[in-house]
Amino acid sequence: MPDQASPIRPKLVTACVVLIGDEVLSGRTRDANLGYISKHLNQIGVQVREARVIPDIEEVIVATINEVRATYDYVFTTGGIGPTHDDITADAMAKAFGVAIGHHPEAIAILEAHYKETGGEFTDARKRMARIPDTASLIANPLSKAPGFQIGNVFVMAGVPMVMQVMLDSLTGRLEGGATMQSRTVSAQIGEGTIAEQLGALQLRYPDIGIGSYPYYRGKVFGTSLVLRGVDEGMLDKATAEALVLLKGFGVEPIAGEAV
């Protein structure tokens, strides 16, 4: 990617992920969506800079969405778009954007065809899944059909990971990405306290590369993984080479990647 080495600083496109649901907050469910969304978006040049986990409470959803959609280029939400009474995300989005909400004809048609095919009854509760705020456009769900939607810079997706993932796939063409964050990891069996001073000096020499230091424990073996991140691959490789030299200077044999 020759662009990345150019002296023009590539544009950073930012995002916030909002996980809507009591089940993650209470510890019943361990979130599996944030990491997936972050990695997926980075591949298309969108950087997740914040995530929030909030309960299924309308005023909290409205206030959170209105705060983060003004701060970040994009907002991605998961959860709360099913057929039951606790699925209040669509109504909350309409309120956040100050628009009306009703049954979206295309969403109704998709669900009607789906229930005709599967033999399920298209109940009023299931019609709830076709409630879409005015001005929103649908996000396709090839897996279980009930669509997500985009309103302004906010993308509203399902909470079930498999469904969220196909929705995210169907979004790709709609997102305008900027720079892609590249990363390199090196690990060694050494305490981070030992290397901290030299590592701080390395960070100062590479202000455009973020250097994270993460201690690890594998039974009785401990060590440190260094994660270097940046949009300029040439500079990233240079900084990584220096990190390897730094570690070797302490008499340990670093490996590329995570500790195994």
Added chain:
Amino acid sequence: MPDQASPIRPKLVTACVVLIGDEVLSGRTRDANLGYISKHLNQIGVQVREARVIPDIEEVIVATINEVRATYDYVFTTGGIGPTHDDITADAMAKAFGVAIGHHPEAIAILEAHYKETGGEFTDARKRMARIPDTASLIANPLSKAPGFQIGNVFVMAGVPMVMQVMLDSLTGRLEGGATMQSRTVSAQIGEGTIAEQLGALQLRYPDIGIGSYPYYRGKVFGTSLVLRGVDEGMLDKATAEALVLLKGFGVEPIAGEAV
């Protein structure tokens, strides 16, 4: 717990969890702390109502902490209190509270004794872990010694799960809990769209019980788990009994607990 059945509504004590670290945001690390903290705190009567994941950027930490410490009874943070240059949580907390920061004599003594015992050098970088904002009190870390700290209603803990967990244990006496949220789960092999209307009616009859509906997929088997939550155990048991009757009315055999 006879208190829970009394007509006096028990006090809810609320908390926000702030996970500080680029590694969770980027998807490198899947967070293991939020669920643990939520469950642990609920046992002592503190309800986690929001969580945020933010990067290692001072102004973001300061703004987030000042927002959430004014909103919730307690704030719990994880991450960013190690010895390396990217560990900036303590300095950010001092800035958020408008106090000075320096080497805390008790923290220095704890670490000095630790490195004397283990034979490690007590470097300037390791002394960083004794930097504690003025007015803060220490949180004991029996595992790896470097302490966390409490400042105002904010509890600053390590990001490594084992270390965070012992810090949380050592906090118990300091937290004033209120009502404990109890929960009951029932599951059945039925789509949530089928039961949605009756479930909504059940929710209306029990406004003080939160009823969550969560679809599940196990290969070709799918179904719904209902999670009922509330502080009044008598009412919770009544609502759960009604949920079981509701499910049986559809000709399925519900089980107590999560689907297996």
